[in-house]
Amino acid sequence: MKTYDAIVIGSGHNGLTNAAFLAKAGLDVLCVEKNDYIGGASVSRNLHKDWIYSNCSYVCSLLRPEIFRSLELHRHGLQITPYGGSTTFLENGDYYGSYWDAEVSYRERARFSKHDADAYNRYSTDTMRQCRFIRDFLLRTPPDPTSFKPKDIRELILLGRKFMDMGEDRMYETIRFWTMSVAEYLDEYFETDVIKTALSGSGIIGTALGIHSPGTAYVLLHHYMGEVDGNAGAWGFARGGMGAVAKSIAGAFQGYGGELRTDAGVEKIVVKNGKVKGVALTSGEEIDARVVVSNMDVKRTFINCMDESDLDPEFYHRVKNFKSRGSSGKLNIALNGLPTFPALPKGSSLMFSDMHFIDSMERMERAYDDWKDGTWSKDPYVDMLIPTLVDPTMAPPGKHFMSCFVQYCPPQIEGRRWKDEEREAFGKTVIDQIAKHSPDFKSLIEHVEIRTPQDIEDQIGITEGNIFHGELTMDQLLFNRPVPGYAQYRAPVAGLYMCGSSTHPGGGVMAAPGANAAREILFDLNRHNTVPENFGDD
Amino acid sequence: MSVQQVDQGRLQSPFYPRYKALDRLDTWHTWKGYTSADALFDGELEYFAIRNSCAVFDLTPMTKYRITGPDSLDYIDRLVTRDMRKIAAGRVAYAVWCNDQGQVIDDGTIFHLRDGEYRLCSQERHLAWLTAAAIGFNVTIKEETADIAALAVQGPTSYSVMKNLGLKGIENMKPFGLMHFDFQGSEIMVSRTGFTGDLGYELWLEPGKALDLWDALFEAGKLHGITAMGTHALEQARIEAGYLAAYEEFLPADETIRTGRSRSPFELGLDWLVDFKKPNFNGRRALAEEKLNGSTWRLVKLDIEGNKPAHHSYVYAKPRKNKKEIGFITSAAWSPICKQNIALGSVRMPHGKVGDSVWVEVYYQREMHWSKVMAEAKVVDKPFWFPPRRGATPPGPY
Numbered sequence: 001m002k003t004y005d006a007i008v009i010g011s012g013h014n015g016l017t018n019a020a021f022l023a024k025a026g027l028d029v030l031c032v033e034k035n036d037y038i039g040g041a042s043v044s045r046n047l048h049k050d051w052i053y054s055n056c057s058y059v060c061s062l063l064r065p066e067i068f069r070s071l072e073l074h075r076h077g078l079q080i081t082p083y084g085g086s087t088t089f090l091e092n093g094d095y096y097g098s099y100w101d102a103e104v105s106y107r108e109r110a111r112f113s114k115h116d117a118d119a120y121n122r123y124s125t126d127t128m129r130q131c132r133f134i135r136d137f138l139l140r141t142p143p144d145p146t147s148f149k150p151k152d153i154r155e156l157i158l159l160g161r162k163f164m165d166m167g168e169d170r171m172y173e174t175i176r177f178w179t180m181s182v183a184e185y186l187d188e189y190f191e192t193d194v195i196k197t198a199l200s201g202s203g204i205i206g207t208a209l210g211i212h213s214p215g216t217a218y219v220l221l222h223h224y225m226g227e228v229d230g231n232a233g234a235w236g237f238a239r240g241g242m243g244a245v246a247k248s249i250a251g252a253f254q255g256y257g258g259e260l261r262t263d264a265g266v267e268k269i270v271v272k273n274g275k276v277k278g279v280a281l282t283s284g285e286e287i288d289a290r291v292v293v294s295n296m297d298v299k300r301t302f303i304n305c306m307d308e309s310d311l312d313p314e315f316y317h318r319v320k321n322f323k324s325r326g327s328s329g330k331l332n333i334a335l336n337g338l339p340t341f342p343a344l345p346k347g348s349s350l351m352f353s354d355m356h357f358i359d360s361m362e363r364m365e366r367a368y369d370d371w372k373d374g375t376w377s378k379d380p381y382v383d384m385l386i387p388t389l390v391d392p393t394m395a396p397p398g399k400h401f402m403s404c405f406v407q408y409c410p411p412q413i414e415g416r417r418w419k420d421e422e423r424e425a426f427g428k429t430v431i432d433q434i435a436k437h438s439p440d441f442k443s444l445i446e447h448v449e450i451r452t453p454q455d456i457e458d459q460i461g462i463t464e465g466n467i468f469h470g471e472l473t474m475d476q477l478l479f480n481r482p483v484p485g486y487a488q489y490r491a492p493v494a495g496l497y498m499c500g501s502s503t504h505p506g507g508g509v510m511a512a513p514g515a516n517a518a519r520e521i522l523f524d525l526n527r528h529n530t531v532p533e534n535f536g537d538d
Numbered sequence: 539m540s541v542q543q544v545d546q547g548r549l550q551s552p553f554y555p556r557y558k559a560l561d562r563l564d565t566w567h568t569w570k571g572y573t574s575a576d577a578l579f580d581g582e583l584e585y586f587a588i589r590n591s592c593a594v595f596d597l598t599p600m601t602k603y604r605i606t607g608p609d610s611l612d613y614i615d616r617l618v619t620r621d622m623r624k625i626a627a628g629r630v631a632y633a634v635w636c637n638d639q640g641q642v643i644d645d646g647t648i649f650h651l652r653d654g655e656y657r658l659c660s661q662e663r664h665l666a667w668l669t670a671a672a673i674g675f676n677v678t679i680k681e682e683t684a685d686i687a688a689l690a691v692q693g694p695t696s697y698s699v700m701k702n703l704g705l706k707g708i709e710n711m712k713p714f715g716l717m718h719f720d721f722q723g724s725e726i727m728v729s730r731t732g733f734t735g736d737l738g739y740e741l742w743l744e745p746g747k748a749l750d751l752w753d754a755l756f757e758a759g760k761l762h763g764i765t766a767m768g769t770h771a772l773e774q775a776r777i778e779a780g781y782l783a784a785y786e787e788f789l790p791a792d793e794t795i796r797t798g799r800s801r802s803p804f805e806l807g808l809d810w811l812v813d814f815k816k817p818n819f820n821g822r823r824a825l826a827e828e829k830l831n832g833s834t835w836r837l838v839k840l841d842i843e844g845n846k847p848a849h850h851s852y853v854y855a856k857p858r859k860n861k862k863e864i865g866f867i868t869s870a871a872w873s874p875i876c877k878q879n880i881a882l883g884s885v886r887m888p889h890g891k892v893g894d895s896v897w898v899e900v901y902y903q904r905e906m907h908w909s910k911v912m913a914e915a916k917v918v919d920k921p922f923w924f925p926p927r928r929g930a931t932p933p934g935p936y
């Protein structure tokens with residue numbers, strides 16, 4: 001029977017990225033995916049007539065340009081189109097918008113507070129400074145602070161030097177920044193509730209924490225450190241939906257001679273004498289490989305797909321305690337036409353922006369309270385976009401696809417599985433909230449896909465449906481991600497590696513974990529490195 | 539609630555209709571959200587109006603704050619590095635203000651309008667910071683950019699124009715003085731200030747009277763060569779005068795992302811603005827330390843050989859072999875009035891002492907092809923252009 005050089009479990013964008021760089025180095029690589037479609041959370045699905053849904057992730061910004069370029073993803077059909085702005089609808093019938101144009105945005109903020117309009121510059125400078133610090137480490141393997149290997153020491157020195165380079169005051173700022181809440185952070189700059197609210201959303205998206213919870217300021221950064229064509233902080237749409245990202249990487253992978261199998265779920269990672277031997281599929285088939293790489297989250301990898309006896313107890317416990325709480329749901333809606341938002345002026349560019357329907361910090365925190373109580377937010381933070389205003393390929397002409405990301409939504413209701421009527425009620429909550437600001441919205445709805453974290457877990461196997469494969473808090477970042485001592489993509493079993501979003505630098509459609517893991521694997525196999533270095537920015 | 543929408547395009551200053559009427563070139567840019575002309579009929583001729591007759595520039599988009607209240611003097615004195623107690627009502631002070639680290643946030647002019655009432659005029663916007671710095675002071679800070687229209691009237695015949703405008707007593711106004719006058723029933727403030735290094739005035743008034751003032755001014759200047767100008771001419775004059783521009787000679791400290799990209803007043807040649815004899819001021823501790831330990835950068839005024847403007851050039855210690863890069867040019871121009879190749883630059887200490895020679899690598903393009911020369915540059919002390927008329931009181935008719 002054939003033995004592969006490497007098997008990658010899961011065709012999420014990180015699994016595919018990993019597989020692509022391994023295949024590019026000349027390895028014989030097989031990628032196995034349990035579903036009959038690829039992409040994991042970076043996926044386009046045709047679930048209703050001629051509509052295509054980005055039914056998990058919906059916007060693209062974090063995808064490392066170095067990887068895009070190195071895998072020549074444009075040759076495999078990937079096109080990212082930037083979009084602009086954001087809108088927060090106020091309860092009083094007004095709205096607060098932010099625009100592409102800095103001056104127009106300034107005027108809009110000044111409409112609420114001249115103080116805040118001016119404060120924004122310092123806020124964005126300070127935030128960008130933090131982004132620059134962390135961005136340099138996205139395509140690097142975190143150093144092991146306890147190791148004395150020259151490579152680790154070199155990386156630690158680099159980390160230390162970048163940190164020292166900030167200067168004394170900014171070092172203090174940075175340490176505070178990494179642990180403070182997004183609400184506290186925003187309070188340092190702004191006085192207007194709705195401006196703070198609009199900015200705070202990025203601190204809690206995908207996170208089982210509230211705006212007042214420590215650590216949420218960093219999460220904000222995670223949403224700002226992306227870029228589109230060098231425009232830091234910009235977000236874009238993948239033409240054809242987020243599945244285009246996975247599809248293009250798969251194209252690159254297959255172009256390098258890689259083999260992709262769908263409908264091939266892994267039941268167990270097979271270990272023999274402390275060394276990985278291959279995988280056993282749910283169908284009973286066993287496939288051998290010298291290296292196995294898991295794109296699954298760290299809990300699913302070690303707790304669901306391995307024998308406890310193959311793992312050290314301490315490691316096992318750490319994995320068990322890894323925080324990966326589900327907190328986000330999603331509605332994907334097929335619309336018969338474009339809904340109107342009477343608060344917005346006719347022809348406003350804000351129609352193209354991401355829209356939110358919650359206008360105070362108080363409401364943001366209340367939304368979290370519901371999640372803590374084991375139910376969905378009755379007044380949720382929704383991040384809504386209509387990609388078809390930009391992308392002509394996702395719905396028939398004149399029709400639209402609306403993507404609604406919903407924070408907060410629990411993985412279980414009061415500790416048990418969701419009932420169908422609860423899922424419906426969750427969907428209705430979101431639709432009602434939007435309809436308050438768009439009277440014709442409901443009448444345009446043709447089809448809705450409602451996804452709870454439980455559905456996400458059932459379908460793509462992310463534990464609790466946590467969008468980042470584990471929370472992005474300081475205790476789970478850098479050399480602590482996923483667990484201390486195992487941040488360098490190697491599992492405690494020889495030949496077994498991790499490449500999913502549970503590893504550094506975390507979730508989002510970034511492709512960095514997959515690429516970093518490939519670099520380490522190729523190093524161990526003494527192969528030529530195919531993974532690009534970051535572009536850098538002095 | 540009616541549908542709200544802020545202006546989506548460039549704003550128009552109250553003087554816009556007059557500018558537009560004179561505009562032949564149709565070349566505009568955005569200045570703090572306002573549309574602002576690069577030049578109206580010929581940038582060079584507009585420049586020569588500054589040096590030869592009288593040129594008018596719309597500076598309404600300048601950021602303006604009104605500072606009032608019982609503690610206004612103490613507050614401003616605490617804010618800036620120079621001693622504001624020496625600036626009596628009716629006087630104007632050029633000043634810089636710093637963050638806690640002694641790095642320049644911005645420069646600007648502070649008009650002591652009346653006892654305890656000030657206007658601060660700056661390039662950038664600072665309401666959030668000005669408010670934060672007001673802690674413990676009984677002051678009111680009001681942003682009034684759009685509430686005050688302003689014109690600069692600059693050049694040798696500007697005094698004659700002011701007199702023709704009927705401003706009684708203007709002959710006694712010294713540089714950095716200000717006075718209030720009646721203009722058609724409303725108040726106009728006139729200061730002897732400007733950004734050109736020449737004799738000149740700035741006029742400030744409510745926007746409703748802007749067009750009337752413009753018309754009266756151009757009537758008064760009819761026989762004195764009065765000319766409207768755009769930013770191109772002003773920028774040329776600004777460099778000749780050796781004035782700093784934000785985002786050219788320095789970056790506002792609170793908007794720099796990279797460490798070491800901001801500047802202290804010492805590093806901008808503004809030692810004369812830092813007064814350690816006055817009570818505490820923002821950045822004092824850091825600046826005292828810098829004074830003791832030395833600065834990293836020095837702003838230099840350079841007189842460069844040849845005639846090719848040294849835009850964006852590197853500055854070297856030596857022309858060849860181990861030439862050692864010591865800094866870069868921040869603003870450069872060929873000075874038509876001095877017939878000199880001039881520039882401002884930022885170099886590392888201890889280089890760039892007055893009288894030193896440094897070397898500037900100048901790239902220039904002729905018919906598609908690029909060439910470069912290594913040009914010697916002398917570090918000079920005084921502004922490149924400083925005519926006696928600038929300080930004369932009363933000024934002559936010229």
Ligand SMILES: Cc1cc2nc3c(=O)[nH]c(=O)nc-3n(C[C@H](O)[C@H](O)[C@H](O)COP(=O)(O)OP(=O)(O)OC[C@H]3O[C@@H](n4cnc5c(N)ncnc54)[C@H](O)[C@@H]3O)c2cc1C
Pocket residue numbers: 009010011012013014015032033034035038039040041042055056057058059060061062264265266267295296297300305328329330405456459460461462465466467468469499500501502506507508509510
């Ligand atoms: C609702 C939602 C919205 C999001 N929105 C955005 C966004 O707008 N922008 C953004 O950048 N990020 C977003 N994210 C986060 C981002 O999508 C994910 O962090 C990222 O896609 C994870 O990629 P991955 O490759 O690490 O893992 P995944 O995409 O989770 O891939 C894992 C793959 O493994 C497969 N698999 C699981 N178990 C097995 C098994 N036993 N055998 C074989 N295969 C298996 C799964 O089917 C899946 O294909 C969102 C996530 C969600 C869930």
